[in-house]
Amino acid sequence: MVKLAKSLAGHDKDHVYAVINEDENNVYLADGKSRTLDRPKRKNRRHVQLIFHFSEEYTQLLGSVGSDSDLVHVLRVYHSAVSGSEQ
Numbered sequence: 001m002v003k004l005a006k007s008l009a010g011h012d013k014d015h016v017y018a019v020i021n022e023d024e025n026n027v028y029l030a031d032g033k034s035r036t037l038d039r040p041k042r043k044n045r046r047h048v049q050l051i052f053h054f055s056e057e058y059t060q061l062l063g064s065v066g067s068d069s070d071l072v073h074v075l076r077v078y079h080s081a082v083s084g085s086e087q
Contacts, residue, residue, distance in 0.1 A: 002065045004078065005029060009047040016051070016078065017041070018071055032071035 003019040017029035028040035035041045
């Protein structure tokens with residue numbers, strides 16, 4: 001299953017990505033647009049914050065990511081859910 005993470009440092013601060021892969025020191029992030037699944041961004045894991053709070057419906061969406069367009073859709077749904085809960 002894909003996890004989501006928010007960038008805490010760098011020029012992309014506050015940008016939300018999907019975590020595609022992880023190793024000991026780094027995470028590999030994609031957003032489906034500028035960073036695609038086949039060209040993920042490598043970022044130090046200390047510079048991201050994992051996002052864990054999801055509804056069950058959203059968790060099912062995360063499990064179905066198979067292409068960049070799926071990833072764009074999932075992130076769009078996440079952003080609309082977050083912006084809706086802040087108001």
